[in-house]
Amino acid sequence: MRKPWAKFPFGRKKEIPAGLYIKCEGCGEMVFKKQVEEKLRVCPACNYHFRLSARQRIDFTLDQGSFQECDADMTSGNPLEFTDLKTYPDRLKEHQERSGLKEAALIGHGRLEGKPIIFGVIDFAFLAGSMGSVVGEKITRAIEMAIEERKPLVIVSGGGGGARMMEGVFSLAQMSKTSAALARLDDADGLYISVMTDPTMGGIAASFASLGDVIIAEPGALLGFSGPRTMWHAVKMKLPEGFQTSEFLLEHGFLDMVVNRSDLKPTLSRLLDYLPVNAAPESPGQPDQAQASSAQSKNSHRK
Numbered sequence: 001m002r003k004p005w006a007k008f009p010f011g012r013k014k015e016i017p018a019g020l021y022i023k024c025e026g027c028g029e030m031v032f033k034k035q036v037e038e039k040l041r042v043c044p045a046c047n048y049h050f051r052l053s054a055r056q057r058i059d060f061t062l063d064q065g066s067f068q069e070c071d072a073d074m075t076s077g078n079p080l081e082f083t084d085l086k087t088y089p090d091r092l093k094e095h096q097e098r099s100g101l102k103e104a105a106l107i108g109h110g111r112l113e114g115k116p117i118i119f120g121v122i123d124f125a126f127l128a129g130s131m132g133s134v135v136g137e138k139i140t141r142a143i144e145m146a147i148e149e150r151k152p153l154v155i156v157s158g159g160g161g162g163a164r165m166m167e168g169v170f171s172l173a174q175m176s177k178t179s180a181a182l183a184r185l186d187d188a189d190g191l192y193i194s195v196m197t198d199p200t201m202g203g204i205a206a207s208f209a210s211l212g213d214v215i216i217a218e219p220g221a222l223l224g225f226s227g228p229r230t231m232w233h234a235v236k237m238k239l240p241e242g243f244q245t246s247e248f249l250l251e252h253g254f255l256d257m258v259v260n261r262s263d264l265k266p267t268l269s270r271l272l273d274y275l276p277v278n279a280a281p282e283s284p285g286q287p288d289q290a291q292a293s294s295a296q297s298k299n300s301h302r303k
């Protein structure tokens, strides 16, 4: 007897080539990967900003081929001889192989729409972008380069882990070290633009990421000190909906702007035009009257 369903045109199931679609973490939809890539890894349906690697961030922010990395070979020691399930050096090696980076931060010289800047970026893929002594040292060196070369500094943070527990107090010391360096940059009348991306938490949020002359964030990013669950355990009260998002923090005066990724480069370029860093005075320490007054007017404009 003919099977009753034989008249239905069952054919071979058509297969979608793997990797053509990706699931959006924002709206849960399957979205066409090529469209996401074309929008600099932003969901075309809901504007969810996917996380970027440090290399992608450099490609999307700086002029093509302009990035020249500094201190590329700096790696962490193991000052506390820390071991959990693995030794800290083994864990570093694993993350180096997985991410293709030596450490979570990259710093260097670059150009943004032709303007020379000092650029730093934190990659979440390397030990959750946590700030160990190498990240702190690299960020500090980037700040010092900005002071010495009188160039604007742009740092893109995305370090969810905050401090790096495997380095204990050495990690915590990086908060004051980077903050002190930024105070020197401020004394030198430099310019620092901080860009916070998802997620910027812990020691990074509590130090250099929050100390920009201008602080920008990408939409929907998680920004804060400790995670919502830890906060709830500490304060035992209902926290406002979305209290650690870019939009909430903008509304409460913590950020200057929330900028879509596609607008980030032109926005940074405009800010660099509006807030130029003065060229070095001819005789150091003896700025002439005109430079002193222009520095003053820039400061009053910015603060």
Ligand SMILES: [Zn+2]
Pocket: 024, 025, 026, 027, 028, 029, 043, 044, 045, 046, 047, 048
């Ligand atoms: Zn989406």
